[in-house]
Amino acid sequence: MEESEGIATTELGQYLLNGISQGCVYILLASGLTLVLGILNVPNFAQGHLYMIAAYLGFYMVMSYGMSYWLALVLATFAMGVFGQIIYGLVFYRMRSAPEVNLFVAAMALLMVLEGIALYFFGASTKWFLIPFSRRVITFAGLAIPLQRLIIIVGTLVVMVLLELFIKRTAIGAALEATAQHREGAMLCGIKVTRISAMAFIIGTGLAGIAGMLIGPAVLLEPTMGMGPLLVAFSAIVFGGLGSIGGSVLGAFILGLVESLASGYVSAKYSLTFVFGIMILMLLFRPKGLFGREVWRP
Amino acid sequence: MAWALVLIAAIVVPPLVGGYLTSMLILIAVWTIMCFSMNLIFGYTGQLSLGHAAFLGIGAYAFSLITVKLHIGFWPAFFSAIAFTGLVGFLVGIPALKLRGPYFILVTLGFAVIVGVIVLGWIDLTGGANGLYGVPRPPPIPLPRGAKLRFDSLLSMYYFILFFVVLIGLFCHRLVHSLVGRRFIAISYNENLTESLGINTLSQKLLSFTLSAILAGIAGVLYASYNVVISPEVTHFARGMDVVAYLIVGGAGTMAGPIVGTLVLMTVPEVLQVVPYVKTLLNGVILMLFILFLPNGIIGWFNTIPARLLKSREVTHGPA
DSSP states (O other): OHHHHHHHHHHHHHHHHHHHHHHHHHHHHHHHHHHHHHHHOOOOTTHHHHHHHHHHHHHIIIIITOOOHHHHHHHHHHHHHHHHHHHIIIIITTTTTSOHHHHHHHHHHHHHHHHHHIIIIIOSSOEEOOOGGGGOEEEETTEEEEHHHHHHHHHHHHHHHHHHHHHHHSHHHHHHHHHHHOHHHHHHTTOOHHHHHHHHHHHHHHHHHHHHHHHGGGSEEOTTTTHHHHHHHHHHHHHHOTTOHHHHHHHHHHHHHHHHHHHHHTOGGGHHHHHHHHHHHHHHHOTTTTTOSSOOOO | OHHHHHHHHHHHHHHHHOHHHHHHHHHHHHHHHHHHHHIIIIIITOOOOSOHHHHHHHHHHHHHHHHHTTOOOHHHHHHHHHHHHHHHHHHHHHHHTTSOTHHHHHHHHHHHHHHHHHHHHOHHHHOGGGOBOOOOOOOOEEOGGGOEEOOOSHHHHHHHHHHHHHHHHHHHHHHHTSHHHHHHHHHHHOHHHHHHTTOOHHHHHHHHHHHHHHHHHHHHHHHHHHHSOBOGGGGOHHHHHHHHHHHHHHOTTSSSHHHHHHHHHHHHHHHHTOOHHHHHHHHHHHHHHHHHHOTTHHHHHHHHHHHHHTTOOOOOOOOO
């Protein structure tokens, strides 16, 4: 009797741990999405695919060129930032005064292009991003903790603290916040809004890059791996409330736990359904989300 | 006039081009219906839905299940399948259409993903990744004097589907030029303003979404009947994105846009003989170029030519 209870608690602990580390990846994606949505008004449907590209970049750097994981992490994040600048310059800068619907379609087109690139260059078959040390499992209080899951959690904490410091303590961060709050007002104050928009987009793709590099060694890589996390991260924004990074962080955390518990206790196949169910209930009964200030209106 | 020429070409060309091209044309016809469906909700009503692959899938699977597992005849199955798709569209539309902008898109995309998961996962019902076999072709239609119109050849199937394309095209034309259609278009321009005129925009959007789901359901039924086999691939959400691409390239909010867009985007990969993988890339690049440089699509651009010749500032309609 006692033993089975013990096993049940360990099981719960294991699911919670998985949920937390999964939630961390959603946190990184969701905060990038919130930033881009808040400042460029672009719902970046390609965020998940950017994360997939980053994971593949890391895979090739580590597995083909024998680079160290940490160096690859930095390089891939940097590369994604540069990529973000290119996308912003080629697409979203040109579309800065386009109707909203066109922005959605452009984000969708970006998703299709990235998926096509991945299929063409990386192939449709799954790849295993194998790093010896990240497969190591630490046993703590009866829980088997894969080292990579710890790296994800610690990495996310570090990145989020840095992001918070950047936004709250630097002049550029203040300009970002001001632009998100009131675009014209920010312009009147002499803030170069296009440059701030580029900055937001670069941070968004950079965050996707970090997320992809962190999750890469913990999952199988495939060109469509970004779709599920994108949808959960987007749901997290809705759940937490639009326009607040804090809200989307909490939303991502909760939905990560929901997904992990649902796949543990119900069925892994239908875990996304639970996440969406919760999001749709939230939209129906409290459309502004947990911490949202107002309902999004065009 | 131009319409009559297009129709004559659609009737005359297939017997001359051989089997492979006819099967291509059948697929183009099916996706044209999908594109009409997308045009109704996105082109005219201004609500971008990424979930239409799910409606196609629901129509196709409902029809296949009713005919294969319940052994019910073609036409009763046809109508119950599209009625069921419409019902699902209605039920999904109630919560989804209360949302605007990115949230509506997100919910429709989520809906498509969930339908995809269920189709793959509920193996007892849908056959999982293997799909369902033995979906029937339409039964012969008796003609006077003992003759019968049979649908076992590729060509006859093409004409059967073409009939629906024409029917749906006429339906959309009538709808758009009716009062209801005008309301849809008004919503696509400015929803708040339309609401202030005393129009219940939610119920209008719901009507448009349900009709659009029914059209997608018809496309699904026709596809299943033509293909005989139905697999989860057709309900993949990426197909829904492809339809949006076809519509934008053709010209959202125009009558000819769905036909031109589907024809162009489905022909280009064939002409270039690209491997299937490159198709996504090609569609994405073409869509990106259009949304950047010709957001009104081919037909939208075409329609601006007279205005530009007259140096008028009049531009074509349509939200995209």
